[in-house]
Amino acid sequence: MAEPEEDFSSLPMPDRFAHKNWKVRKQAYEDAAQQFSRTPDEKDPAFRPFLNDTSLWKGAVCDSNVAAQQDGVAALVAFLQYGGRDNSVRTRGATVPGLCDKGLSSTRAATKASSLEALLLYIELDVAAPVVEDMLPTLSSKQPKVVAACLAALTSIYHSYGCKIVDPKPVLKILPKAFGHADKNVRAEATKLAVEFYRWLREAMKPMFWADLKPTQQAELESQFEAIKSANEAPKQERLLRTQQAAKERTVAAGGDEYGDEGGDDDAVEEPAEVDAFDLAEPQDVVKKIPADFQENLASSKWKDRKEAVEALYAVFNVPRIKDADFGEVNRGLAKCMKDANVAVVTQAAQCIEVLAKGLRRSYGRYRTIVMQPILERLKEKKQAVADALGAALDQVFLATDLTDCLEDITTFLSHKNPQVKEGTMRFLIRSLRTTRTVPGKAEIASIVESAKKLLAESSEGLRSGGAEVLGTVMKIIGERAMISHLEGLDEIRKTKIKEFYETAQVKAKDKPKPAAPPPTARAPGGGPPKKVVGGGLKKGPSPIKKPAPAAAATSRDEPSTPQAARPAAGKLGMPKASGLGMKPPLGSKRTLAGPGTMSPRRPVAPPASPPLEIYEEPAPATPVPQPRVGLGRGGLAARSLAKPSAMAVPTPAAPPSPTPQMTGLMAVERAELEELRLANDRLLRNADESRQERARFMSEVQELKNQNAGLIEDHTRNMLSIKAKETQLVRARSDAEAAEQTNERLRRELDRLKRALSKAEAALINGGGSTALPERISSPGFASPTHDDAGIYRDGGYPPSASRNRISYASTMSEEKENGEPAIAYPRSKLSPDLRYVRAGSGSNGRGSPARGFRRDLASGTEDVPGSPASAANHHFGAGGTSTTSGPTGGTVTGQESWKRAAEVTNQLKARIEQMKAKQGIRRG
Structure with missing residues (x-):
């Protein structure tokens, strides 16, 4: 079991x-x-x-x-x-x-699937860059099956999330290495990954690795790329990140669809931005690679040297992305090549401009003024290859700028005397209108239309057809309705041709019309304030109608109130209503027929006689309704007020009613233009106010910076003076320190000398062997002052004579006072002790000048030696306990103990005298 x-x-x-x-x-x-x-x-x-x-x-x-x-x-x-x-x-x-x-690379399919799912989850939960970064070292593994499995996982990752979520640049850099692998499975997986990249990046991926592939590999990839092109299916992200899932849930909860569109039109959905090689490539510094003799060869008289110079420059500039630098001198040289007599030099120079503008993109815009006019002037060349190279260069220069920057040069060369230049400029304008993403302004549209109308009258069929194509492309941008006013005066044949180009034109910039707003009412629903129509939208604003006088006429924004003048009722854009009455009839009144109004379609339309900007300053007419006049009336559009009238304005009885005319395209265009002028004026005023405020702010910042600069200069000066003062103090302190060291060294040497003298004196005293030689040693020239052992002077009296560390002599006391800064006072020997007078009086060597002779006179009294006294200690020091006799002044004899007893008494007296002298000296100094 x-x-x-x-x-x-x-x-x-x-x-x-x-x-x-x-x-x-x-x-x-x-x-x-x-x-x-x-x-x-x-x-x-x-x-x-x-x-x-x-x-x-x-x-x-x-x-x-x-x-x-x-x-x-x-x-x-x-x-x-x-x-x-x-x-x-x-x-x-x-x-x-x-x-x-x-x-x-596991042998079990479940393990492979779970491993791939784990990698996808790591990306889904956070970001993809760290996961891909950790996967790339596996591509260098020695086992081919591991490399192939990792490439397959990368293909699944890019297929699920796309190149917008997962950055393709790190993998594209190592893709050539995978194509050169010895194992066929690795190369097969690399091909699948390249095809997946092509789904997302298209041709933008080729500059990253295409040149490193073998011709057979390129051909195999091209065959698979053709299948993707024929399918023409836009790639779509199949797996969403957690953050995208949360955003989608919030959008669905808010009432929109799964893409976040809340029921808008089809144009509201943005197309996915196409990735190009410029975004994938790293900037390269090409300035250092420009040949040193480029300018010299470019100025050579031989066309071969010039051609070789521009060919070498093209090889340097032909990279996906160029690091920004100063290319002004190079562009000036290429602009001069546009006038070269050799077409090969011109073609190659145009190609250099093309690749340089393509590599710099927006940074190349500052060189447009250098190269554009020479290129446009060279469009007179009849050879198609040269014209194509010049056109490609112009297109790349335009992509680096915009239509507003290039329009002045384009309109100038559209009126060139050479038909070839005129036609080439026209083709360039058509391509620019198709590729621009910015809708031109009103003034720019007018300039383009005016130049295109001149082309319609040319003798050449190509120029006439090109003018119609320009007008059709402009119509595609701004809309058919807004183009009606620009097509007035043209015959039906030309309008039909323009309409044909309008239907087939493909543009990237479209002027979307503003949504029509309902007419303003006197009071918003619910009793709120009335709503003003500004730029096609609704805004709440204060009511222009006063409650006490509901029949009073409303005033405009810019004009003072006139109680008696009734203003015409405004439409959606601030213009008078299409009824032609200029006011709202009272409730209950009947409409009656009258003659055609000012804006009636039955009357001819005359051009405006005054600038439209005068509309804002001209006061409203005092009469309720003007009499019918021919045309638009006196002053054209300027004669009509833009003021917003009150919805409750009451007309005078003399106002003849007229039928409401039908809305025409011309009236809509006029109203759109007037509204555009009003908005432009408001925008200019706001810009002027902002500019003034910004200038004042800049001036205040400049003044503040000046004040800060002055303060910094003052602080710097003060700091420099302080530093100099500190340096001066430091120099003085160093000199004082050196002087103190010298003084200290000198005193140290003096102290050493005194110590040596003292030690010699003590040694001589110890080795003397008797008290008889003491007076002679004290009075000898080599012994300048009484020592501790000779005179019996102890600093603290508690130590034997052998303890020399507490002994002090007269000379050492004077030396210490000198070192401590006390004044060196020569003490008179006669003042120290009465017995020391003999020292100054005696001059011989017979011992009469010794201090011991002064007190030997008193030794005859036979004083007893007190045991333990200093004299007894000195007696034990000099002898082994025997007695020593000496002769006193009376000729008697005394024992050695009695003499040292007397010496101790004299020592005590000397110490007392010294203390008194020190006390007196302290009082004097104080």
Whole structure:
């Protein structure tokens, strides 16, 4: 009977993940996946052990047992699905390399699928760049199956998320290496990845790696690219990030569709921006690669040298992206080449301008004034190859600028005397109108239309057809309705031809008409303030009608109130209503027929006789309704007020009613123009106010900066003076320190000399052997002052004569006072002690000048030697306990003990005298 297996379910989950038995690990992976699926949110404690130790997942995805590895990767997928973004960010660094090395190349299909799903989840939860960065080292593996599996995973990633979510540049850089791999499976996966890139990037991907491929590989890829081109299907992101999913849910909850469109028209959906090679490539510094003899060869008289110079320059500039630098001198040289007599030089120079403008993009705009006019002038060349090169250069220069910058040169050369230049400029204008993304302004449209109308009268069929195509393209941009006023005076044949070009023209800039706003009412629903029509929209504003006088006429924004003058009622754009009455009839009144009004379609339309800007300053007419006049009336459009009248204005009884005329295209154009002028005027006024405010702000900032600069200069000057003063003090302190060191050295040498003298004196005193030689040593020339042992002077009286550290002599006391800064006073010997007078009086060497002779006179009294006294200590010091006799002044004899007793008394007296002298000296100094 088999033994029951041990139950390891009681162990902690980290211990089970790291268990040596693969069955325990496999069961732990299964339990962990079930546990993650039952968690209520991503903050559940079940995730915490795996966040504290991310190496658990590294061991799970790289498990040595394939069965356990399958469950380990599945547990990781469950961990990512239910764990959220924070858990994925903290674990991807430990798991992505293992998934690429062991999971994607596993022999089990479930393990491969789970590994790919884990990689996709890492991208879905956060961003793709770190995941791709961790996958790229696997492409350098020595095992071909690992490299092929990693390339297949990258293909799935780009297919699911697209090149907008996952940056293709890191992978495109290493794609040539995959195409050059020795294993055919790796090359096959690289081909699939390149095809996937072509779905998203099209031709923009080729400059990154195409030149590194073999011709056979290029041909194979081209055949697969043709299938993608024929399908003509726009790639779509198949898998959304978590952030995109949340945005989609919010949009659906708000009432829109899955793409965030809340029921707008088809034009509201933006087309995906096409990725080009410029966005993928890295900027290259080409200035250093320009040949040093370029300008010299360009100025050569031999056309071959000039051609070689521009060919070498083309090879340098022919890169996807160029780093911005100063190319002014190069462009001036290329502009001179436009006048070259050799067409090969002209063609190659035009190609250099094309690739330089393509590599710099918007940065090339500052060189437009250098090269555009010479290129337009050279359009007189009849050879088609030269004309094509010049046209391509002009197109790239236009892409670096806009229509507003180029329009002045275009209109100038449209009236050139050479038909070839005129036709080439016309073709360039048509291409510019098709590619521009900015709708031209009113003045620009008028200038283009005027030049195109002149082309319609040319003798050449190509110029006449080109003029019609220009007008048709402009109509496509601004709309058919807005173009009606510009086509007046043209015959029907030309209008028909313009309409044909309008229907076939393809443009990128379209002037979308503003939505029509309802006419203004006197009072908003609900009793709120009336609404003003400004630029086609509704704005709430204060009511121009006063309650006490409801019949009073409303005043305009810019004119003072006139109680008696009734203003005509305004339409949607601030113009008088199409009724021609200029006012609103009272309720209950009947309309009666009258003659045609000013704006009636039955009357001829005359051009305006005054500038439209005068409309804002001309006062409103005092009469309610003018009499019918021929044309638009006196002053044209300027005779009509733009003021917004009151909805409750009451007409005078003398106003003849007239039928409401039908709305015509001309009236709509006029109203659109007047509204455009009004908005332009308001915009100019706002810009002027903003400019004044900005100028005042700049002036205040300049003044503030000046004040700060002055303060900084003052602080700098003060700091420099302070530094100089500190330097002067430092120099003085250094000199004082050097002087003090010299003084200290001199005093140290003096102290050493005194110490040596003292030691010699003590040694001589100790080795003398008797008290008889003491007076002679004291009075000898080599002994300048009494020592501690000779005179029995002790500094503190508690130490024997052998303790020399507490002894002090007269000379040492004077030296210390000198070192301490006290004045060196020569103490008179006669003032120290009465017994020391003999020292100054005696001059011989017989001992009469010794201090000992002064007190030997008193030794005859036979004083007893006191045991323990200093004299007794000195006696023990000089002898071994015997007595020594000496002769006193009376001729008697005394013992040695009595003499040293007397010496101790004299010593005490000397010490008392010294203390008194010090006290007196202190009082004097104080």
